[in-house]
Amino acid sequence: MDHHCPWINACVGHRNHAQFTYFLLFAPLGCLHSAVIVSYCVYYTLFYPFYHQDSEFPTEDYAMMNLWEVLLAFFCLGLALGTTIAVGALFFVQLKSILRNRTGIEFWICDKADYRLECRHDSMTAHLSIDEAGQPPKFQYPYDLGRMRNFKQVINWSGRPVGNGLDDWPLAPDCGKYDLTKEQVLQKAHKASTAVLASVIRAYTGTRFPISFGLRTACCQPCSIWIEEKRLSLSPGQRLIVTRAHGEWLYGQLLLADEQSQSARDASASRGWFPKKCAMEHWIDSAAATAGDNGGNGLVKDKKVQ
Numbered sequence: 001m002d003h004h005c006p007w008i009n010a011c012v013g014h015r016n017h018a019q020f021t022y023f024l025l026f027a028p029l030g031c032l033h034s035a036v037i038v039s040y041c042v043y044y045t046l047f048y049p050f051y052h053q054d055s056e057f058p059t060e061d062y063a064m065m066n067l068w069e070v071l072l073a074f075f076c077l078g079l080a081l082g083t084t085i086a087v088g089a090l091f092f093v094q095l096k097s098i099l100r101n102r103t104g105i106e107f108w109i110c111d112k113a114d115y116r117l118e119c120r121h122d123s124m125t126a127h128l129s130i131d132e133a134g135q136p137p138k139f140q141y142p143y144d145l146g147r148m149r150n151f152k153q154v155i156n157w158s159g160r161p162v163g164n165g166l167d168d169w170p171l172a173p174d175c176g177k178y179d180l181t182k183e184q185v186l187q188k189a190h191k192a193s194t195a196v197l198a199s200v201i202r203a204y205t206g207t208r209f210p211i212s213f214g215l216r217t218a219c220c221q222p223c224s225i226w227i228e229e230k231r232l233s234l235s236p237g238q239r240l241i242v243t244r245a246h247g248e249w250l251y252g253q254l255l256l257a258d259e260q261s262q263s264a265r266d267a268s269a270s271r272g273w274f275p276k277k278c279a280m281e282h283w284i285d286s287a288a289a290t291a292g293d294n295g296g297n298g299l300v301k302d303k304k305v306q
Contacts, residue, residue, distance in 0.1 A: 002103040014165030018154050021098065024091035028084040035080040041065065042073050101143045101150035106180070113139035113183050116190045139183065142175035196242045198252065198279035206233040206272075213275040217248040225249075225273050232272030234279075242279065249273050 004011045005020070012020045045065045065073065097103065102110065114136075121136035144150065149170075153162050163169060171177060204210065208231075211218045225231060232252070234240075244251035254270040 002097065014161050014163075017094075017098070018156075018159065018161065021091070021094050021155065024087055024094055028088040028091065031080040031083045031087075035077055035084065038073050038077050038080070042070060042077070045070060098154045099147045099150055100141075101145060101153060102141065106141070106143075109180060109184060109187075110139055110141055112187050116187055119190070140172065140175060140179075142171050142177070142179040143169055144172055145170055191243055194243070196281050198240055198242050198250075198281045200234045200236050200238040200240065200278055201280045202234075202278045203236055204232075204234045204274050204278045206231040210275055213277050214248070217275050217277070220247050222246040222249055222251075222273060230272040232270075232274045234274055240279065242281070245276070246273075248276050250276050250279060252279075 002012045002017060008020070008023070010016070042065070048064065097107075100107075117139060118136040125134075145153070153170075156162070167177075169177065204213075209218045222229075229251075232240075232254070234254075239255045240252040241255065242250050242252040251273050252271070256270070
């Protein structure tokens with residue numbers, strides 16, 4: 001599956017990706033066609049007196065519009081142009097996905113894989129000069145067959161996608177069918193190794209605009225807070241594991257008193273964003289290590305961490 005589209009009320013994936021791409025292509029073309037027709041009619045109506053003076057101009061072939069019809073035509077023109085731009089941009093996004101044979105989630109996994117390899121390369125070559133260290137390796141995506149073959153996997157004359165969409169995906173040379181799964185396991189381990197244990201020193205109620213923490217903190221919040229992720233309410237004395245940082249905000253998970261309460265409580269309720277001024281970093285002790293939090297060597301950027 002690539003994503004769920006609320007506009008067609010269906011998930012876009014293996015069996016309907018081509019049809020969804022056709023829709024993204026022809027919807028802007030149809031809107032652009034209607035925009036041209038409406039624009040020409042409005043233009044003729046506005047400049048009718050100039051055309052009427054020309055006796056050779058065929059005025060009987062054009063329909064005249066009154067004021068309300070002209071206003072409605074401008075409204076329809078705005079809708080048509082807006083749809084052309086918005087849906088057309090989404091078409092190019094989907095075309096990029098098809099040519100690279102990746103879903104939106106796989107783009108995200110590959111970005112994090114490149115970052116993990118870059119961090120590993122930097123740690124192994126820290127004692128070398130820039131020239132001696134060279135460039136960090138790149139993650140080899142196992143399903144990239146080249147642009148033309150990637151395109152034919154989705155768009156073809158039969159109208160049906162190649163394969164059953166379950167276990168018969170063609171692979172690039174020297175790649176295995178579980179490479180992405182193995183990479184995600186390594187990314188989980190990398191995320192745990194870069195986590196930081198922190199103690200809450202200032203309360204936060206989860207308010208949308210915490211102006212008491214400063215204007216920059218209140219205004220410069222991560223975009224994901226407004227889309228899918230939540231804010232985490234905190235009280236002084238609590239401990240949490242911080243895994244992401246974005247400006248004046250941190251993302252982490254609360255450490256509860258015992259494992260039983262940790263498992264009984266909804267895990268998503270104990271994770272979220274909070275202002276950086278709420279927490280103080282300190283070394284992970286044996287209790288945190290026993291809970292499965294294996295050390296920390298600093299925060300990492302939001303876009304680089306899972």
